Amino acid sequence: MPVRQTLKSLFNIHNETGNVWTHLLGFLLFxxxxxxxxxQPPMPLALGKRQIDHLWLSVRDRVHGLADGLHHLHDRLPHLPDLSANLHQLQESLDSLVHEVQEEVHHAAQALHHRVHSLHDNLxxxxxxxxTRLNSLLEEALTDVLLWPVPRWPVYVFMAGAMTCLLTSAVCHLxxxxSKHVAQMIWRFDYAxxxxxxxxxxxxxxxxxFLCQPYWRLFYLLTTTLMGVGAVSVALLDVFQRSEWRPFRAAMFAALGCWGVVPLIHACWVQAGVEAVRQATGLDALMGALYLIGALIYATRVPERWLPGRFDVWFHGHQIFHVLIVVAALIHYRAVMILLHWRDASGGCAAPAEAVAAGSPAGGGPAAAAARGLLGESALAAALEAGGGTGHELHAIEQASGSVAARVWEHLREYAVEYLRVLMSKTAAAGSGPGHQEPMSPDSHTAL
Structure with missing residues (x-):
C-alpha cells in the first residue's frame, strides 16, 4: 500500500486497527x-522528631571537630572577671597616689580600659x-544527606521508554x-x-x-543497561526476524524482564521497614506477571489458534498482548510515583527506614544506643530537650516552601549548640584542678 493510503487506513477497520490504536492511545496517555x-510539585518534606534525631547522628562528627576550636579559644582567653578585679584593685591602689602621680595613673587606667575593651571585642x-563555622559545617553536612526534591530523571527515562515502545509499535503495525523490504526492516524496531x-x-x-547505596545502584543500572543493549542488538539482526524464532524472541524478552526480580528482592530486603517499598514491589510483581502472561499469549497465538478466522480483527492474541503491555506500564507508573513521593517526603537519605522504625532516641531503639554511646546520657537528654522534648513529633518542617534545608538546619543547630555546651562543660570539669583555669563564662557559651 502507498504511504498516503496507509495513513488513511489508520481510521479504517482492519486486522491491524486494534494493534495500532491500543498502543497509539497508550502513547498519548503516557x-x-x-x-x-x-x-506536579514535589511532596512536602516531612521529617519528624525521630528522623531529625537520626539525621543529627549522621552530622554530629563534623560538629565534634569544632570543639577543638572552642578549646583553643578558651586557652587563649584570660580570665575576664579576674582581669576586671585586678583593674579595680590597681585603680584603688593608684588612687592613694593620685596627688603625686596623677598623670601616670590616668594613662595606666586608660591603657587597662582599652585592654579590657579589646579583649571583649576579640571574644x-x-x-x-x-x-559562622558551625553554620557552615551543618550546611555542608546537610548538603551531603538532605536531598529535596529528589532527581526526576529516572521517572522521565521510564516515561520516555514507554512512549518509545508504544509509538514504535503503533508505527510498525501501521x-x-x-512493502516487503519495509516490513522486514520495520518489525525489528518493534522488538527493540x-x-x-x-x-x-x-x-x-x-x-x-538504592538511592543511599550508590554501588548497588550503579551495579543494577549498568547490568540492566548492558542486557538491554544486547537484547536490542539481537532484535535488529536479520536472522532473528524469521517466524521460527518467534518463541525465542518472546523468551528472550521474558528473561530480560525476569532479571528485574533480583533488584526487587534486594530492595525489599534492604528497605524491609518501608511501606512504600512494599507497595511498589507488589505493584511491580503484578507488572511482571502481566508482561509474562502477554509474552506467553503472544508466543502461543491464543485464542486465534483455537478458532481460526474468528479473531482476525478484534481480540486476537497480539491485541491482548498490547493491552497487557499498556496496563502493566500504568501499574509500574503508579509504583514509580509511590517511590518518588516516599523519597521526596523523607528528604532523600535524610530519614532512613531504620530511623522511622527504631523510634525516638529517647526510647530503646538502635539510634538510642548509638546516641548514648556517643553523647552520654546527660548530653543526650540535654540535646533532646533542646530539640523539643522526647516522644513527640515535630511537624514544623512539613511545609517545604522556601529554603527546605533551613528548617531542618534550625533544629540541628539547637542540637549542635547544646552538644558543644555539654562537651565543653565535661572537658572543663575533667581538667579542673589546682592551678587550672576555669571554663569560659556561661555568657560566652550562650553567645555561641
Missing amino acids: AGLTFYVIA QHATERLN FGCC GIAILIVASFYPPVYYS
Missing part, C-alpha cells in the same frame, strides 16, 4: 502523564567566627504492510522498542530503592 509529572569576633521499555522500567525502582 505523553499526558509525562507533562503531569513535570507540572565577640571569635564567637562570630565560631558561629506501516508494516507498505519492547526491550527499551523493559530496560527503562528498571531505572526508577532501582534508583530510588
Whole structure:
C-alpha cells in the first residue's frame, strides 16, 4: 500500500486497527502523564522528631571537630572577671597616689580600659567566627544527606521508554504492510522498542530503592543497561526476524524482564521497614506477571489458534498482548510515583527506614544506643530537650516552601549548640584542678 493510503487506513477497520490504536492511545496517555509529572510539585518534606534525631547522628562528627576550636579559644582567653578585679584593685591602689602621680595613673587606667575593651571585642569576633563555622559545617553536612526534591530523571527515562515502545509499535503495525523490504526492516524496531521499555522500567525502582547505596545502584543500572543493549542488538539482526524464532524472541524478552526480580528482592530486603517499598514491589510483581502472561499469549497465538478466522480483527492474541503491555506500564507508573513521593517526603537519605522504625532516641531503639554511646546520657537528654522534648513529633518542617534545608538546619543547630555546651562543660570539669583555669563564662557559651 502507498504511504498516503496507509495513513488513511489508520481510521479504517482492519486486522491491524486494534494493534495500532491500543498502543497509539497508550502513547498519548503516557505523553499526558509525562507533562503531569513535570507540572506536579514535589511532596512536602516531612521529617519528624525521630528522623531529625537520626539525621543529627549522621552530622554530629563534623560538629565534634569544632570543639577543638572552642578549646583553643578558651586557652587563649584570660580570665575576664579576674582581669576586671585586678583593674579595680590597681585603680584603688593608684588612687592613694593620685596627688603625686596623677598623670601616670590616668594613662595606666586608660591603657587597662582599652585592654579590657579589646579583649571583649576579640571574644565577640571569635564567637562570630565560631558561629559562622558551625553554620557552615551543618550546611555542608546537610548538603551531603538532605536531598529535596529528589532527581526526576529516572521517572522521565521510564516515561520516555514507554512512549518509545508504544509509538514504535503503533508505527510498525501501521506501516508494516507498505512493502516487503519495509516490513522486514520495520518489525525489528518493534522488538527493540519492547526491550527499551523493559530496560527503562528498571531505572526508577532501582534508583530510588538504592538511592543511599550508590554501588548497588550503579551495579543494577549498568547490568540492566548492558542486557538491554544486547537484547536490542539481537532484535535488529536479520536472522532473528524469521517466524521460527518467534518463541525465542518472546523468551528472550521474558528473561530480560525476569532479571528485574533480583533488584526487587534486594530492595525489599534492604528497605524491609518501608511501606512504600512494599507497595511498589507488589505493584511491580503484578507488572511482571502481566508482561509474562502477554509474552506467553503472544508466543502461543491464543485464542486465534483455537478458532481460526474468528479473531482476525478484534481480540486476537497480539491485541491482548498490547493491552497487557499498556496496563502493566500504568501499574509500574503508579509504583514509580509511590517511590518518588516516599523519597521526596523523607528528604532523600535524610530519614532512613531504620530511623522511622527504631523510634525516638529517647526510647530503646538502635539510634538510642548509638546516641548514648556517643553523647552520654546527660548530653543526650540535654540535646533532646533542646530539640523539643522526647516522644513527640515535630511537624514544623512539613511545609517545604522556601529554603527546605533551613528548617531542618534550625533544629540541628539547637542540637549542635547544646552538644558543644555539654562537651565543653565535661572537658572543663575533667581538667579542673589546682592551678587550672576555669571554663569560659556561661555568657560566652550562650553567645555561641
